Amino acid sequence: MSNNDLIKWVTSDVDFYDLLGTHFEAPETEIRRAYRKTALKYHPDKVGKDFDPAKYELFQAAYEVLIDPSLKSQYDNYRNAKILKKRANDLFDSKRKQMKEDLEAREKNGFSGPSKRPRNEDIHSESELELKRLAEEGRKRRAARAKLVAENSAPTQAPEKLVTTPAHMAEPLARQTEEDEIERLEKKIREVADAKAKRRAERKVKRTVEDKTASLKKDLNTLKEPNSTEEPATSKKNSPAHKSSSERKPDFSVTMARLKAAQQSRLQSKESKQE
Incomplete structure (x- = not known):
């Protein structure tokens, strides 16, 4: 194959070292020796009717890429980048799995925690910060x-x-599905936290209204108490006046007339006794 034909193979996902039965640090002589040994598995003269043209083409391309310093360098760079990406993905998958489990646990528990815990804002703040x-x-x-x-x-x-x-195609799809699931859990937990914050605010407003109502009632009762205590005194003060007005005093002229009549009656009685 010409170099132009081989360029497309430097970005192959196939591990050429594994295909030839050698290793990454193998020198050119060892690569050639491994090629001659492994060729027995793919050469048409050796496998006969089991010959696979696609596999043989891949085998030949792997050999020619690895013995060309320039192509080998390009292939090694791509291969190393792919290995680093896989390691990074494995690390991300591990952390993502832990995060997903944590989010699912929080979604299941609903930030409830222990049944008996102090009612203060610190616990809720810590949950929000963690989220x-x-x-x-x-x-x-x-x-x-x-x-x-x-x-x-x-x-x-x-x-x-x-x-x-198919496996390579399924892996990104699985990761994307997992990312969507994590986002869904994050959204649901935020909704739960917002709903709790809303209910807490409503309870606070309700308590404030109840406290103000109780305070107003107390003030009204305080204002009414002096009137109720003064009322008996007022009624006592007004009672004699009312009684005196209802009971009329005797007229003075009538009293004098009665006194004169009584005196005249005594004089007449005295004169009759003298006779």
């Missing part, structure tokens, strides 16, 4: 992963039969 921290970590991991994938993206692609497989 924000987890959400921020998730965003950072997604951004870092997207950046890493963009940096290590291949400029060209190998033939479809060699580059992609």
Whole structure:
């Protein structure tokens, strides 16, 4: 194959070292020896009717890439980037799994925690801070992963039969599904936290209204109490006047007339006794 034909193979996802039965640090002589030994598995003269042209083409391309210093350097760079990306993905997957489990546990418990706990704002604040921290970590991991994938993206692609497989296609889809699930959990937990904050604010407003109502009632009762205590005194003061007005005093002229009549009656009685 010419170098132009081999360029497309430097971005192959197939491990050429494993295919030839050698290792990454093997010198050219060892690569040639491994090629001659492994060729027995793919050469048409050796396998007969089991010959696979696609596998043989891939085997030949692997050998020619690895013995060409320039092509080998390009392939090694791409291979190393792919290995680093896989390690990063494994690390992200581990942290993502832990984060997902944490979010699912929080969603299940609804931030309830122990049944008996002090009612203060510190616990709620800690839950909100932890939720924000987890959400921020998730965003950072997604951004870092997207950046890493963009940096290590291949400029060209190998033939479809060699580059992609159903497993490779399913892995990004599974990751995306997991990312969507994490976002859904984050959103649901935020909704739960917002609903609790709303209910707490409503209870606070209700308590404030009840306290103000009780205070107003107390003030009204305080204003009414002096009137009720003064009322008996007022009634006592007004009672004699009312009684005196209802009972009329005897007229003075009538009294004098009665006195004169009584005196005259005594005089007449005295005169009759003298006779």
